[in-house]
Amino acid sequence: MSGARIEIALEGSALRATLGTLAGRLGEPAERADLHDAIGALLADGVQRRFIAAQDPDGTPWVESERAKAGARGGRTLTDTGRLQHSITWSVEADGVLVGTNVEYAAIHQFGGEIEQSARTQVLAFDGQGRFAARKSTRRRKTGSVPIAIAQIGARRITLPARPFLGIDAEDRLGLAGVMQDWLEAALP
Template sequence: MFAEMGEELLSIHRIRFLQQQSPDGTPWQPLSEEYKQSKRKNRDKILTLDGHLSETLRYQASNDGVEFGSDRVYAAIHHFGGSIQPKTAHALHVGGRFFKNVTIPARPWLGISEKDQAEMLNIARHHIKNAIKPSNA
């Protein structure tokens, strides 16, 4: 059951990246024009330069549940937003320019909508129904 839920979550999030929207259906905040023009590819795609974030989505199913997400350290800042400051250099190099800090707006991408939650419940119902079905022995 939980493996099936994990596969469904992968599908949901692949679609979400294509639609560029949050779990509640809100479109992600657009890229700044300056950053969009500096991208060498996928200029029309938000949260996608090489596709690493969406490709790192994984699930771990067990008898007790399913864990889902990405192990990329930058996944959280793209979801919640925040400011980045250089650790060792004097400035960050973004889009051919230097900045003292860069603010990334929140673009919620991880999570489930009410519709997705209903689908998870349908998967559970299906498995429970099959588990309690009387055998034809």
């Protein structure tokens, strides 16, 4: 082999024993489970931070949704019912950790894309002053019937911008370094 080479012999040293202990701990999946669990918790917390800050892992603010601009239902982008935000979880695997969600519409928000809605008929309900109150509501209120209208809504295509919420940001990287350091230090004699 050409080039430069430095060889360090660790035979009989305490450093060799310590490195052997660390290598053993890294090599056993059962030994890594607590590390993976701590990493999963840290990364899931990072996703929650991004929901609150309404920004992607690079720190870029999300494109504000029309609902948020209007101040409707809480007025926060990607937070209508909170289902997506509160579905973030992690799973410890033999060789790592998975962080994500099982919510079916998560991918369209993470990556963006188009949604096609077919034409439909919808029932619209109005309040006592003739203002729009709700969709699909024909229930009776204490004061009487709720005025309703039947609306024909044409087919449409909606383009949703990507609003990445999964990923690793700078704060996560610092936290990961701390978690790894703590885990490795716990293995030292």
